[in-house]
Amino acid sequence: MIPYGRQSISQEDIEAVTSVLKSDFLTQGPQVPLFESKIAQLTQSKYAVAGNSATSMLHAACLALGVSESDTVWTSPISFVASANCALYCGASVDFIDIDPDTANISPKALQLKLAEASQVDKLPKVIIAVHMAGHSSDMEQISRLARKYNIKVIEDAAHGVGGSYLNSPLGSCKYSDITIFSFHPVKIITTGEGGVATTNDPNLAKSMSLCCSHGITKNKVDMQSSEEGDWFYEQQSLGFNYRMTDLQAGLGNSQLTQLxxxxxxxxxxxxxxxxxxxxxxxxxxxxxxxxxxxxxxxxxxxxxxxxxxxxxxxxxxxxxxxxxxxxxxxxxxxxxxxxxxxxxxxxxxxxxxxxxxxxxxxxxxxxxxxxxxxxxxxxxx
Missing domain, CATH: 3.90.1150.10 (Aspartate Aminotransferase, domain 1)
Structure with a gap:
């Protein structure tokens, strides 16, 4: 059967993964930060944080933006359920904005009307998650303008979109958003087997997402509250999760990026x-x-x-x-x-x-x- 989508794995990809298997690191080694730096360079963003899936990174992004039980997050009804579930993981409520039939993405007109109505009853969302359906960018200039008017944060769910661009800026530049999420599931544009990345231009958001992905733990002495010394020492500074990407995944991703x-x-x-x-x-x-x-x-x-x-x-x-x-x-x-x-x-x-x-x-x-x-x-x- 001709599938609707399928990964494309080259001999170079196989050799890249084999090289990691022969190295000293399978989990947290040099390949992950290398992958993050390459994604940041590709997207022209200041920071990139890698995780084990785009769903995990959507959750981390919501947490970094302070989404909690008293908040509401709006997104598109035409997406995979993770685009909405990530807000529920934070205890928040979810609502949707209807789509533009021509793009299958959030309709800016529908968003404008819904925001005006929500403003009148003091029920504005804390975050809008704009989905780039099929890899086609949402109208981020309009969405960003409306979000700024009401002081709402924006996440771009670009799970489908790595390698794309909007108004001469690469998706992931965060020119019109606070955070952008990419997916590297096998049927996506490039793959890490499973995996996701969040890009941002805000150092505090990058730090928060990085902590979230690694149990809330840091070994960075600059960030530690304790003055205790020693290579063994670490601090848990928040309640995090094990959302880390492995070196095996990142090794494949680094190879795939050359073919993007x-x-x-x-x-x-x-x-x-x-x-x-x-x-x-x-x-x-x-x-x-x-x-x-x-x-x-x-x-x-x-x-x-x-x-x-x-x-x-x-x-x-x-x-x-x-x-x-x-x-x-x-x-x-x-x-x-x-x-x-x-x-x-x-x-x-x-x-x-x-x-x-x-x-x-x-x-x-x-x-x-x-x-x-x-x-x-x-x-x-x-």
């Missing part, structure tokens, strides 16, 4: 070709905003109205094409029903979900496979 530009270029080539092949069949391809470059983690299409998405999905799978659906709106999940959300709360997100489909997209996808995917879909719609 070519991977993003290939994904964009395939995405452009999809748009051409599917033109004129009533299929809408979700594309990035102007003045931005998507890393194209996913190739999202919206099928014509009144077609049977379930039948098309099943027929494509039967034809050995691993189509998928991204995502079931978070507020429709049974757990979120228990929190009071109901069908009809975010109509644009729900309409998008009813007709969206994810087509295969990964660097090793051949033109022949892509032609087969498109011809099969067009035949099913004819």
């Amino acid at each position: 530009a070519s991977i993003v270029e290939k994904r964009n080539l395939l995405a452009t070709r999809y748009q051409s092949l599917l033109l004129g069949n009533g299929i809408k391809v979700i594309t990035p905003l102007k003045d931005s470059v998507s890393s194209y983690h996913l190739l999202l299409v919206v099928l014509p109205e009144h077609c049977d998405r379930r039948a098309i999905f099943n027929s494509m799978r039967s034809a050995d094409i691993g189509v998928h659906v991204h995502y079931i709106p978070i507020h429709l999940q049974p757990f979120y029903h228990k929190l009071g959300f109901r069908k009809g709360d975010f109509p644009n997100a729900e309409r998008y979900y009813q007709s969206c489909l994810t087509l295969p997209l990964f660097p090793d996808l051949t033109f022949e496979q892509q032609d087969y995917v498109c011809n099969t879909l067009k035949e099913l719609l004819s």
Whole structure:
């Protein structure tokens, strides 16, 4: 079966991991800080903090921004559940902003209206988590402007977006946010097996997230409250977690970073070709905003109205094409029903979900496979 996504592992990647296995460090060694410095350089941010998953880093980011039981966090309903769950981990409440049907990202107009209403009843969120769906940047200039107006912090959930850019700045620069999160799960743009990174330009946020990822413990003498000396000495300064990235993961990541530009270029080539092949069949391809470059983690299409998405999905799978659906709106999940959300709360997100489909997209996808995917879909719609 042609999968919807798949990691791309080179011989150089294998040798990089083997080199770490032969070294003195498998967990906390030189590869992790090297990976962090390379991500900071790539994104033009001042700091990068690596962790064991993007979900962990979303949690760490919320904690660093002081999210707690009395707070509310807003995010997009069209995302993986981690984009909302991270706030619940802090004891906070969650709410959603409906999407723009053309981008599948947060609608700035919907956000503006919701903020104005929330301001009148003193129920503004502490943090907005803007998701870059499929690697396409949200309209961060507008989101940032609205957030600053109401003194709200912003996290960019760029789990899909490493290697992309917005208004000539790389995603992760935090030009329009406090913290940006990336994922390195195997089906993402590049992989560390599992892993995530948070970037920021604030040294206090970087320090807080770093502590959070390592049990709240520091061995940095500059930061210690005690004057006790000794290489064995450490201090737990906060309640943290074991969210650390290993040297094995970072070693793979450092190797994968050398291929990032070519991977993003290939994904964009395939995405452009999809748009051409599917033109004129009533299929809408979700594309990035102007003045931005998507890393194209996913190739999202919206099928014509009144077609049977379930039948098309099943027929494509039967034809050995691993189509998928991204995502079931978070507020429709049974757990979120228990929190009071109901069908009809975010109509644009729900309409998008009813007709969206994810087509295969990964660097090793051949033109022949892509032609087969498109011809099969067009035949099913004819």
